[in-house]
Every structure is written in structure tokens, then in C-alpha cells.
Amino acid sequence: MKYSTVATDSLQKLVDVATKRWISISCLFDQADVDRSGDVTKEEMKDLLDQMHLSNSVNFDEIWDALDKDKSGEVTREEWDECFSAVAVAVAVVPSSDSTSNTFVSWRIKPSYRADVPGGLVALVAHNKMKAQMASFVGQNLEFFKHCRIITTGSTGKILEDSLGLCVYQKVSSGPLGGDQEIGALVTRGHVSAIFFFKDPLSAHQHAADIEALTRICDVHNVAYATNSASGKSLVTAMAFLGLGFGSSEESVTVKEYKAEQAQVIRRLSVIS
Known part of the structure; x- marks a missing residue:
């Protein structure tokens, strides 16, 4: 369903403010639904916009018209999610109440998320004893990872x-090989946006120096780096809302x-020579 430009812009402003406060779209609904x-x-929606300090910068009537699809005077969670999905924003769907569900969270991701960074690769690495946990984690967030290279x-x-x-875009050698x-070389060239490296913290690794080098190079080039499922969930959330190149x-x-010091060294030695 298409909405007016004014409605789309107003809804996007709401998403932007929520994102800065680390509030998902689903949680935003819960925040608006004061009486549960x-x-x-309508009054709850107006109160929400007041809380977000948006009352004077968005068009309430346009927002409400877009949200209240059936014109009942109230917005259901289904209408809420459908509306934000239709205007191409990220929507975090509430986890299933079925404890056997393999889906932690589903994502609808802006198409630009795949192209907003040159290269834009997302690396997935796991030590042998962590591979099962990595597979489970990726499976829980499969809708997100399917949109990544x-x-x-x-x-x-x-x-x-x-x-x-x-779908794996590229496979490199096994870690010890x-x-x-x-992957570190690709980070250095600016081709990697994020790394999920589930490490086994209780085992010795013959390529420990390589692991440390990869960690260091991510710090050098400011590449997001998650080493367990908890930090991984946080990183998925950030990238789903803010895009692959958020940092x-x-x-x-x-x-x-360091770059300034090296530039001075080059200038000094160039004069000497």
C-alpha cells in the first residue's frame, strides 16, 4: 500500500527518533499502547509523538490516516507493522510465543542496506565447538542474513x-589455514562491514596469533565485531535499523x-633525500 509523501516522511521521522533511542518499531507500539x-x-498516538518531541515536526493526520487502515479509530499491531513495512522501514516483529519456534526475530530490511557500503560483506566465522551455536544464531536471524553478502x-x-x-557469497580458507x-585483508581494503566470530574461549588455538590479528585490524578500521550470540543479537539489531555502514x-x-605522524616522517625524509 502506498502512502502520501507527507505520511511517509512523518513516519520515517518517528522511526529515526526511535532508532536513536534504541526502540524497535514493535516496542514503540507497546510504548504507545498505554492501557495495554x-x-x-488517537490520544495514545498523540501522547507518543509528544514523548518523542515530534508533535510540531510531523503531520499527525497523515500519520493516523496511514496507520488506521480500516478507519476504526484504533490501530492494531497488525496495522502498525503493515504500515511501517509498506513505507520501507525496518520492522522488528514480536518473537513468537511458541517456545518451539526457531525464529527469534524477523526483519524487513531496506534494499539499500545491501549497497550502502562499498563491498558491504558480512563475515561469519566460528570455531569447531561453536559452529552449532553459529548455525542456530544465523537460523534465528535468517531473514536478516539472507539480505547480506x-x-x-x-x-x-x-x-x-x-x-x-x-547463500554464501565467498568462502575463504579454514581459519588455521x-x-x-x-578476512583481515578484506577488512583492511574496506570490503567488510561486520564480523560475527563465535570464539571458543575454553580451548587453545594453533592460529591464536591470526585471531588476535583479526581482532586488532577490526579495531584499527572500526569494523563491528561480535564474538558471541549476545553481542551478535545487538549487532544484528543495529545493522537492521541503521544499515551495514552505521559506524x-x-x-x-x-x-x-598515526597517519599524521607517518605523513610527517614522509615529508621529513623526502626533504633529506
Whole structure:
């Protein structure tokens, strides 16, 4: 369903403010539904916009007309999710109450999320004892990862392809055979937007130096790096709302200082020569 430009712009402003406060669209509905009736009334919606300090910067009538699809005077959760999905914003759907469900959260992602960063690869890596947890995590967030260009180490990628049908854009060598260094090289060239590396913290690793090098290079180039399912869920949430490159444009102070020092060295030695 298409909405007016005014309605779309107003809804996007609401999403932007909610995102800055780390409030998902689904949680925003819960915040608006003060009386817990399962529906949002006009007054509740006005109160929500007041809380978000948006009353004077959005068109309430246009927003309400878009949300209240059946013109009943109240907005259901289904109408809410459908509306925000239709205007191409990220929607976090409430987790199923069925405890056997394999879906933690479903995402509708802006198409631009795949192209908003040159390269835009998302790396998935897991040590042997963590591969089952990685497969479970990716399965729970499959709708998100299906919209990303995935790079993996060899065995992890094969498991994700076979068990989940995930399309892997590129597989590098196994970690102990240099795969971590291959991913690190891509990070250095600006091709990687985020890394999910589920590490086994209780085992020794013959390629520990490579793992440490990958961690360091992510810090150097300010690449998001999740090492367990808890940090992974947070990273998925951030990227789903803000895009793959939400932090990639920032450069650390130490890197800036290093570049400045190197520039001075080059100038000094160039004069000497």
C-alpha cells in the first residue's frame, strides 16, 4: 500500500527518533499502547509523538490516516507493522510465543542496506565447538542474513549452506589455514562491514596469533565485531535499523594520529633525500 509523501516522511521521522533511542518499531507500539488494550488510540498516538518531541515536526493526520487502515479509530499491531513495512522501514516483529519456534526475530530490511557500503560483506566465522551455536544464531536471524553478502571460512560456510540454505557469497580458507588473515585483508581494503566470530574461549588455538590479528585490524578500521550470540543479537539489531555502514565512516583518534605522524616522517625524509 502506498502512502502520501507527507505520511511517509512523518513516519520515517518517528522511526529515526526511535532508532536513536534504541526502540524497535514493535516496542514503540507497546510504548504507545498505554492501557495495554492491544490497540493504539488517537490520544495514545498523540501522547507518543509528544514523548518523542515530534508533535510540531510531523503531520499527525497523515500519520493516523496511514496507520488506521480500516478507519476504526484504533490501530492494531497488525496495522502498525503493515504500515511501517509498506513505507520501507525496518520492522522488528514480536518473537513468537511458541517456545518451539526457531525464529527469534524477523526483519524487513531496506534494499539499500545491501549497497550502502562499498563491498558491504558480512563475515561469519566460528570455531569447531561453536559452529552449532553459529548455525542456530544465523537460523534465528535468517531473514536478516539472507539480505547480506556473506563471507565465511570454509567449513563454517559449508555448514550454513547445507543446514540453512544460506547463500554464501565467498568462502575463504579454514581459519588455521589462513582464513582469518584473508578476512583481515578484506577488512583492511574496506570490503567488510561486520564480523560475527563465535570464539571458543575454553580451548587453545594453533592460529591464536591470526585471531588476535583479526581482532586488532577490526579495531584499527572500526569494523563491528561480535564474538558471541549476545553481542551478535545487538549487532544484528543495529545493522537492521541503521544499515551495514552505521559506524564505518568513523576513524579512531589513534589512527588519525598515526597517519599524521607517518605523513610527517614522509615529508621529513623526502626533504633529506
